[in-house]
Amino acid sequence: MSENNKIGTYKFVAEPFHVDFTGRLTMGVLGNHLLNCAGFHATERGFGIATLNEDNYTWVLSRLAVELDEMPYQYEDFSIRTWVENVYRLFTDRNFAIIDKDGKKIGYARSVWAMISLNTRKPADLLALHGGSIVDYVCDEPCPIEKPSRIKVTSTEPASSLNAKYSDIDINGHVNSIRYIEHILDLFPIELYKESRIRRFEMAYVAESYYGDELTFYKDYVGNGTYDIEVRKNGGEAVCRSKVIFVEK
Amino acid sequence: MSENNKIGTYKFVAEPFHVDFTGRLTMGVLGNHLLNCAGFHATERGFGIATLNEDNYTWVLSRLAVELDEMPYQYEDFSIRTWVENVYRLFTDRNFAIIDKDGKKIGYARSVWAMISLNTRKPADLLALHGGSIVDYVCDEPCPIEKPSRIKVTSTEPASSLNAKYSDIDINGHVNSIRYIEHILDLFPIELYKESRIRRFEMAYVAESYYGDELTFYKDYVGNGTYDIEVRKNGGEAVCRSKVIFVEK
Numbered sequence A, B: 001m002s003e004n005n006k007i008g009t010y011k012f013v014a015e016p017f018h019v020d021f022t023g024r025l026t027m028g029v030l031g032n033h034l035l036n037c038a039g040f041h042a043t044e045r046g047f048g049i050a051t052l053n054e055d056n057y058t059w060v061l062s063r064l065a066v067e068l069d070e071m072p073y074q075y076e077d078f079s080i081r082t083w084v085e086n087v088y089r090l091f092t093d094r095n096f097a098i099i100d101k102d103g104k105k106i107g108y109a110r111s112v113w114a115m116i117s118l119n120t121r122k123p124a125d126l127l128a129l130h131g132g133s134i135v136d137y138v139c140d141e142p143c144p145i146e147k148p149s150r151i152k153v154t155s156t157e158p159a160s161s162l163n164a165k166y167s168d169i170d171i172n173g174h175v176n177s178i179r180y181i182e183h184i185l186d187l188f189p190i191e192l193y194k195e196s197r198i199r200r201f202e203m204a205y206v207a208e209s210y211y212g213d214e215l216t217f218y219k220d221y222v223g224n225g226t227y228d229i230e231v232r233k234n235g236g237e238a239v240c241r242s243k244v245i246f247v248e249k
Helices: A026-045 A050-053 A128-138 A179-184 A192-197 B029-044 B049-054 B131-139 B178-183 B190-195
Strands: A006-014 A057-070 A075-089 A093-097 A106-116 A160-163 A196-205 A214-221 A226-233 A238-246 B007-012 B055-069 B077-087 B092-099 B105-117 B158-161 B197-207 B216-219 B226-233 B238-248
Touching: A006 A026, A026 A050, A026 A057, A026 A075, A026 A093, A026 A106, A026 A179, A026 A196, A075 A128, A179 A214, A179 A226, A179 A238, A192 A196, A238 B238, B007 B029, B029 B049, B029 B055, B029 B077, B029 B092, B029 B105, B029 B178, B029 B197, B077 B131, B178 B197, B178 B216, B178 B226, B178 B238, B190 B197
Parallel strands: none
Antiparallel strands: A006 A075, A057 A106, A057 A196, A075 A093, A093 A106, A160 A214, A196 A238, A214 A226, A226 A238, B007 B077, B055 B105, B055 B197, B077 B092, B092 B105, B158 B216, B197 B238, B216 B226, B226 B238
């Protein structure tokens, strides 16, 4: 298979209600587009959720890291390219490039996925799935950003707290992956977004949360524009962790 | 001009993070698509925001009413048709039809827009704009739903309250029109969405609110599955009003 067939390319435009007060696409919307592209790419190659559901398996996002030089501006066209970097027994690495209206690469993203059985909730062996055909799509396209890091939060003083509401919940009954990103972005004052922009954003999805769960946000400032965040549910278990790196504009 | 040229048709798919826990598209996402279609349609005909901005005018959404038999389900294709019903001196009525994957009309929407000068914030005379050419697009396509009604809320006990955050704010520095819809949907317990669905949703945008504003939500139940909602800012002025009509599934 040619390397080109292994990469999917998808086109978007920065819609008015998908940009923030600076006119740039929000990280939540970009995250949504990245996950959709992952779905399109997998579906077109026969290992998408619809095919897997027949066998009662589904994809679960474990890690996401996005690093950007800039974000598309309102009404600008942009595109996202995605490909599979690695397939292990229990995880696969999927990468992305974000390309601006002029064809310039403005950022990259890395993601890590597992597949679970909907019956047992246990992880599936990716190398056994469909006769291991997913490995045919492994591609050596470069993705020059660091892998998702290990995030550890020490703060014991909550930065904020909310109860998961109707709009937070997805078709699986869980708080949706994109809503966590939006709630985390809302931890920062608008002044920070005036002077700086997000250079790198990481999410580690650890456990599920549900309608009515109290989500409490803990935030450490670790210097150099870098914040580590942990979201815990109902006073206990961590549901996700995030690292947000701001740089001056 | 043929009636067909006056109507714009735009295609969508119900994306995974755009559906709620029942697998149906959310009203907030549908609202976003409707407003985008309004923008596409106006732009293609020379009276979009980009053209107007040259003259320092912009469109302002005043009213929106949506009425639906059903919502598209996850991964389903659907389309939206939009046309101009009336042009008055200070307002124009734009209608929409929502069409499911099989070409069946599953709902309609009505919207009312004004145009304001960005310099004076005063409304512009639509009949004078571009030599009144907008009236050439007036179209008598039927839209068999009621016009937006007058909403009056009497409750003095807040249903909930929040401060406008980063993710709420649009490129104009205001809380964005779609976020109000999402916050209003979050006033209702998930149990209500299990037994019933939204048959009709209305918004009247009254005033602007800004980052940090305290938004307080007042909700009257007026019988027959109908709720009237008013959002006030900083303990005073109303910023928008909404009517939500639920029917049993």
